Amino acid sequence: xxxxxxxxxxxxxxxxxxxxxxxxxxxxxxxxxxxxxxxxxxxxxxxxxxxxxxxxxxxxxxxxxxxxxxxxxxxxxxxxxxxxxxxxxxxxxxxxxxxxxxxxxxxxxxxxxxxxxxxxxxxxxxxxxxxxxxxxxxxxxxxxxxxxxxxxxxxxxxxxxxxxxxxxxxxxxxxxxxxxxxxxxxxxxxxxxxxxxxxxxxxxxxxxxxxxxxxxxxxxxxxxxxxxxxxxxxxxxxxxxxxxxxxxxxxxxxxxxxxxxxxxxxxxxxxxxxxxxxxxxxxxxxxxxxxxxxxxxxxxxxxxxxxxxxxxxxxxxxxxxxxxxxxxxxxxxxxxxxxxxxxxxxxxxxxxxxxxxxxxxxxxxxxxxxxxxxxxxxxxxxxxxxxxxxxxxxxxxxxxxxxxxxxxxxxxxxxxxxxxxxxxxxxxxxxxxxxxxxxxxxxxxxxxxxxxxxxxx
Amino acid sequence: xxxxxxxxxxxxxxxxxxxxxxxxxxxxxxxxxxxxxxxxxxxxxxxxxxxxxxxxxxxxxxxxxxxxxxxxxxxxxxxxxxxxxxxxxxxxxxxxxxxxxxxxxxxxxxxxxxxxxxxxxxxxxxxxxxxxxxxxxxxxxxxxxxxxxxxxxxxxxxxxxxxxxxxxxxxxxxxxxxxxxxxxxxxxxxxxxxxxxxxxxxxxxxxxxxxxxxxxxxxxxxxxxxxxxxxxxxxxxxxxxxxxxxxxxxxxxxxxxxxxxxxxxxxxxxxxxxxxxxxxxxxxxxxxxxxxxxxxxxxxxxxxxxxxxxxxxxxxxxxxxxxxxxxxxxxxxxxxxxxxxxxxxxxxxxxxxxxxxxxxxxxxxxxxxxxxxxxxxxxxxxxxxxxxxxxxxxxxxxxxxxxxxxxxxxxx
Numbered sequence: 001x002x003x004x005x006x007x008x009x010x011x012x013x014x015x016x017x018x019x020x021x022x023x024x025x026x027x028x029x030x031x032x033x034x035x036x037x038x039x040x041x042x043x044x045x046x047x048x049x050x051x052x053x054x055x056x057x058x059x060x061x062x063x064x065x066x067x068x069x070x071x072x073x074x075x076x077x078x079x080x081x082x083x084x085x086x087x088x089x090x091x092x093x094x095x096x097x098x099x100x101x102x103x104x105x106x107x108x109x110x111x112x113x114x115x116x117x118x119x120x121x122x123x124x125x126x127x128x129x130x131x132x133x134x135x136x137x138x139x140x141x142x143x144x145x146x147x148x149x150x151x152x153x154x155x156x157x158x159x160x161x162x163x164x165x166x167x168x169x170x171x172x173x174x175x176x177x178x179x180x181x182x183x184x185x186x187x188x189x190x191x192x193x194x195x196x197x198x199x200x201x202x203x204x205x206x207x208x209x210x211x212x213x214x215x216x217x218x219x220x221x222x223x224x225x226x227x228x229x230x231x232x233x234x235x236x237x238x239x240x241x242x243x244x245x246x247x248x249x250x251x252x253x254x255x256x257x258x259x260x261x262x263x264x265x266x267x268x269x270x271x272x273x274x275x276x277x278x279x280x281x282x283x284x285x286x287x288x289x290x291x292x293x294x295x296x297x298x299x300x301x302x303x304x305x306x307x308x309x310x311x312x313x314x315x316x317x318x319x320x321x322x323x324x325x326x327x328x329x330x331x332x333x334x335x336x337x338x339x340x341x342x343x344x345x346x347x348x349x350x351x352x353x354x355x356x357x358x359x360x361x362x363x364x365x366x367x368x369x370x371x372x373x374x375x376x377x378x379x380x381x382x383x384x385x386x387x388x389x390x391x392x393x394x395x396x397x398x399x400x401x402x403x404x405x406x407x408x409x410x411x412x413x414x415x416x417x418x419x420x421x422x423x424x425x426x427x428x429x430x431x432x433x434x435x436x437x438x439x440x441x442x443x444x445x446x447x448x449x450x451x452x453x454x455x456x457x
Numbered sequence: 458x459x460x461x462x463x464x465x466x467x468x469x470x471x472x473x474x475x476x477x478x479x480x481x482x483x484x485x486x487x488x489x490x491x492x493x494x495x496x497x498x499x500x501x502x503x504x505x506x507x508x509x510x511x512x513x514x515x516x517x518x519x520x521x522x523x524x525x526x527x528x529x530x531x532x533x534x535x536x537x538x539x540x541x542x543x544x545x546x547x548x549x550x551x552x553x554x555x556x557x558x559x560x561x562x563x564x565x566x567x568x569x570x571x572x573x574x575x576x577x578x579x580x581x582x583x584x585x586x587x588x589x590x591x592x593x594x595x596x597x598x599x600x601x602x603x604x605x606x607x608x609x610x611x612x613x614x615x616x617x618x619x620x621x622x623x624x625x626x627x628x629x630x631x632x633x634x635x636x637x638x639x640x641x642x643x644x645x646x647x648x649x650x651x652x653x654x655x656x657x658x659x660x661x662x663x664x665x666x667x668x669x670x671x672x673x674x675x676x677x678x679x680x681x682x683x684x685x686x687x688x689x690x691x692x693x694x695x696x697x698x699x700x701x702x703x704x705x706x707x708x709x710x711x712x713x714x715x716x717x718x719x720x721x722x723x724x725x726x727x728x729x730x731x732x733x734x735x736x737x738x739x740x741x742x743x744x745x746x747x748x749x750x751x752x753x754x755x756x757x758x759x760x761x762x763x764x765x766x767x768x769x770x771x772x773x774x775x776x777x778x779x780x781x782x783x784x785x786x787x788x789x790x791x792x793x794x795x796x797x798x799x800x801x802x803x804x805x806x807x808x809x810x811x812x813x814x815x816x817x818x819x820x821x822x823x824x825x826x827x828x829x830x831x832x833x834x835x836x837x838x839x840x841x842x843x844x845x846x847x848x849x850x851x852x853x854x855x856x857x858x859x860x861x862x863x864x865x866x867x868x869x
Contacts, residue, residue, distance in 0.1 A: 034597070067676055069672070111554050115554075140618075201615075202614045
């Protein structure tokens with residue numbers, strides 16, 4: 001007997017402040033007006049998606065000592081916009097990326113517990129870490145966290161937040177108007193945490209929220225990050241959207257769960273995925289090429305080459321050959337506030353490889369950046385994309401996808417209208433929400449049940 | 458509803474000087490400001506942690522054409538003690554984050570201003586600035602903040618980054634540790650305001666020809682360096698619709714009056730009669746002159762706790778009943794008013810003539826006194842020509858007669 005069909009989870013990533021997002025398209029709307037968020041969230045909810053996802057960055061990117069101006073710049077405060085979206089949606093999960101370095105547990109736990117109350121149990125927290133002094137310049141604590149301590153702080157931050165969430169059991173508020181008893185227990189919310197990063201005690205002031213705790217996402221990819229996810233997270237926002245890399249990551253992370261007494265279905269793997277959707281496969285291929293050219297203008301191509309060369313390349317012609325000078329490996333990195341710069345660990349080797357590629361294919365700088373950059377994960381007609389997504393999920397390359405459209409705010413409309421119905425016909429995606437909370441959508445137990453399960457086993 | 462509310466308004470005759478309009482806000486805190494308010498049948502204490510509860514209150518306030526609501530908040534549980542937590546189980550304990558409550562109700566309302574409390578003492582001005590800017594975006598120009606300090610040692614222990622010196626009261630002479638907290642709050646507001654201006658209004662250019670999304674010459678580092686924090690900027694959030702959302706603060710003494718005079722658009726004060734109101738307004742105006750802000754509009758609102766009923770005896774009886782439930786008479790920093798809409802309107806107009814431009818009313822019982830304000834007091838003031846009959850502006854600054862400020866970083 002073949003194994004039962006897995007149900008696919010789908011989420012909508014609001015287009016980000018990077019060159020995946022095409023702002024130059026005539027259809028591109030505001031990235032900051034609330035109407036754009038409303039349109040995007042309602043499209044995701046109409047399509048019965050599991051959740052909406054917001055990324056975050058706490059300092060504007062810079063390159064060559066100046067604010068980077070070629071991509072979308074600017075975004076709203078994560079908590080505030082998610083709370084407002086709770087008012088215009090009923091079921092859609094609301095996932096916010098919140099940094100554990102430039103926040104404090106008491107405040108963040110209050111915000112997530114409040115968001116969970118205000119959304120009737122739809123909140124999720126993508127826990128990210130950072131250590132750079134560059135971002136720290138915007139905050140009280142500055143940038144004094146050594147890089148090797150970022151996971152140790154993140155782990156302790158999350159553990160402390162959980163202690164705060166759990167400081168209320170959920171049955172303390174009696175509010176008996178006749179007898180005058182509001183609280184059953186005078187010590188509701190009491191907590192004590194003595195740790196390396198946080199030494200705090202007192203009383204948490206938000207009663208237990210519908211989900212108990214927000215759903216926890218993790219996005220780190222290092223061995224330490226994977227271990228953190230296996231121990232603590234409910235879902236991983238991964239970068240492995242291809243079949244083979246996805247399967248490898250999936251197997252690796254799910255195999256780590258047993259150590260922590262957890263079952264495979266208790267941690268969902270949800271890679272980010274871009275797509276180019278058109279009526280036919282041929283048209284989609286054409287669209288994919290066109291979008292890649294929109295995403296990588298000549299100016300953008302030069303800036304991306306600078307990530308590797310670590311030099312000012314503004315004098316070069318993006319339609320011309322690659323620079324013959326070698327990357328500068330001696331000075332501080334030219335780009336700040338970006339994750340990509342760490343991808344090129346050996347710039348001299350990368351530069352050599354790229355020159356050879358460009359010469360062999362007769363590529364300009366812009367051609368090279370387009371070809372070596374990320375192609376869309378899914379390219380094709382609605383039926384091709386629906387089929388591919390389902391194949392990936394059934395083949396355990398993921399449990400679903402966090403879709404990243406390239407147009408704000410309408411980039412998800414066609415997917416919702418044309419691809420989702422096909423997945424529903426195949427019986428692999430819900431035709432309506434069955435529960436009310438995000439945990440319900442993701443098939444995750446309420447933390448109280450998990451606790452009882454562990455205690456019983 | 459007040460029985461007199463059904464009577465047609467009497468038009469002012471030529472010989473009568475029309476009353477000048479005053480501004481009205483309500484301060485929302487749990488089920489109301491009386492500690493036993495949750496025991497009233499209208500109180501809905503079990504709904505306190507739902508969006509519906511807050512949406513209903515703010516919608517009611519908007520129904521009454523009020524300028525704005527403020528939302529109380531704190532970084533620890535409510536307490537009956539001045540500085541320390543208590544172990545009482547007979548009063549409301551616990552609350553939701555005020556900024557998120559404001560944001561949750563923003564899409565459900567259209568005109569009313571939303572002014573959550575933010576605590577300057579333990580929070581990041583960078584986060585607060587973008588949160589209030591975002592509240593301004595989701596409400597299309599109706600956001601503000603009420604800045605507060607905390608000298609509670611237990612709240613400092615929730616953060617574990619600093620200890621605060623124990624004090625006996627906030628009354629003068631103010632201990633140095635408290636004036637330090639106010640100085641820090643002034644720095645906090647300064648950073649929040651600079652970050653709101655750190656993007657010029659037309660910074661987003663979307664110039665396809667050059668590939669530039671923004672004109673980065675119109676984004677500005679704020680380079681703030683203070684004793685408690687340094688903040689580089691610019692904000693990650695573009696300048697909000699109002700340019701500068703409303704900044705407000707409650708003040709009871711010279712040190713906080715100075716904060717109001719230096720940094721706020723609206724100050725809330727607690728005079729108990731017209732004479733005190735006159736003296737406080739004079740002190741704030743003097744501080745405003747000293748701060749070089751005399752040309753800038755600054756509202757001074759009187760705070761009052763209100764028990765409002767159609768019959769003066771009914772309001773007093775209600776207060777006594779609640780005091781009996783609480784086990785002690787209710788006291789407040791603000792004047793506690795007990796009476797009818799007409800009596801309250803008289804008092805507000807008297808205080809207005811002493812120099813206050815508006816009032817922040819604290820409903821003793823939210824479920825009772827808020828509708829009494831919107832359905833009783835407001836029509837009474839309207840009949841006197843002292844309150845708006847329709848919302849006349851789209852933004853909170855607009856409702857308060859405040860212009861959209863020029864950006865401090867924009868080239869003239």
